[in-house]
Amino acid sequence: MLRLCRPIKTNxxxxxxxxxxxxxxxxxxxxxxxAERYTKTVKASSNSIAPRRIVLxxxxxxxxxxxxxxxxxxxxxxFIDVDDVIEAEAGVTIAELFxxxxxxxxxxxxxxxxxxxxxxxxxxxxxxxxxxxxxxxRALLLxxxxxxxVHLEVKLSTTLKRCQGSEHSRPILADQANLESRxxxxxxxxxxxxxxxxxDAFTPDEAVDxxxxxxx
Ligand code: S3P
Numbered sequence: 001m002l003r004l005c006r007p008i009k010t011n012x013x014x015x016x017x018x019x020x021x022x023x024x025x026x027x028x029x030x031x032x033x034x035a036e037r038y039t040k041t042v043k044a045s046s047n048s049i050a051p052r053r054i055v056l057x058x059x060x061x062x063x064x065x066x067x068x069x070x071x072x073x074x075x076x077x078x079f080i081d082v083d084d085v086i087e088a089e090a091g092v093t094i095a096e097l098f099x100x101x102x103x104x105x106x107x108x109x110x111x112x113x114x115x116x117x118x119x120x121x122x123x124x125x126x127x128x129x130x131x132x133x134x135x136x137x138r139a140l141l142l143x144x145x146x147x148x149x150v151h152l153e154v155k156l157s158t159t160l161k162r163c164q165g166s167e168h169s170r171p172i173l174a175d176q177a178n179l180e181s182r183x184x185x186x187x188x189x190x191x192x193x194x195x196x197x198x199x200d201a202f203t204p205d206e207a208v209d210x211x212x213x214x215x216x
Contacts (some may be wrong), residue, residue, distance in 0.1 A: 051215055052146035053123040057132050059183055059188055060173055061162035062152035063199055063207055065124035070208045072124040081126045086113055094128075094130060098171040110192075111137050130172060132189045142192065150211055151193035156183045158200045 016108040054071065056064040065081050072079035086109055087093055097106050111134045117125055118140060132138050141149045154162075156179070172182065190196070195214045199207045 009022070049146060052121045053118065053147035053148070054211070054215070055118065055125045055127060055141050055147060055149050056152060057127045057141075057193060058129065058151060058152035058199075059154055059156070059159050059186060059190070060129045060170055061159040062154045063204060064129075064152060066204050067152065067205045067207050067211070068124045068126040070204055071211055074212060075122070075124070075207060077122040077124055079124045079126070080117055080120070082110065082113055082117060082131065083126075084118065086110060086128075089113070093169065094121070095169050095171055103171075107134060110134070115140060115167060118144065121146070130186070132192075133186060138189065138192065142194070148215060149193040149196065151190040151195055152199045152207065153190065153198040154198075154200050156180060159183070176200070 031173070054075075054077075056068055056071075058064055065083075068081065069079045071077075079186075084093055086097070086106075090097055090109070092100070094106065097109070108127060111130055113129065114125075114131060114137050117123075127137075132141075141147055163170060163173055173179065175182075195211070197207065197210050197214065199210070202210065
């Protein structure tokens with residue numbers, strides 16, 4: 001299998017150069033364009049210092065909650081799922097929070113919870129799919145030194161396939177009429193992340209490898 005990783009410390013700029021070299025070599029010698037699944041967008045790496053926390057974002061079903069603990073185990077870090085903390089502190093499920101107080105109240109609770117948790121070190125943090133819609137949350141996660149925001153990109157069809165049957169616990173998924181427009185609205189916001197990886201075709205372990213590869 002083609003490996004894009006070298007076991008060296010790299011910053012975002014070096015990684016971009018490395019990926020473009022590999023693509024060029026593949027085009028010249030193999031006569032093929034590297035498949036999209038092997039390419040990653042690496043825009044910046046948390047002010048070029050080694051990340052102390054990795055924050056996973058992406059639409060529902062992108063694997064944030066599944067990959068987070070695997071990634072944390074590989075790094076010897078802790079894992080926290082923001083939605084779990086919100087539910088534990090509220091004493092009710094997210095679906096109940098939406099039903100009782102509405103989406104706006106949930107978003108404010110989500111913003112405050114992330115602001116508190118995102119100060120931790122040696123931490124993998126999984127966000128809920130809508131967290132990056134909040135401008136303050138985006139600004140915090142994109143600029144805080146040592147924070148690397150990683151977008152796990154999936155097609156809407158992947159979300160629908162993976163999340164089928166979980167509408168009762170995911171109010172945003174249940175809101176079918178607005179799902180496609182939400183997905184389209186969020187996509188450019190997710191893509192502002194330091195690293196964006198298309199994970200539709202990856203197994204959880206492959207996705208973790210790709211994240212580790214991207215951080216060098
Ligand atoms: C939401 C996604 C959910 C959860 C809440 C809202 C969203 O998290 O935070 O139901 O707005 O996309 P997952 O992305 O983990 O399903």
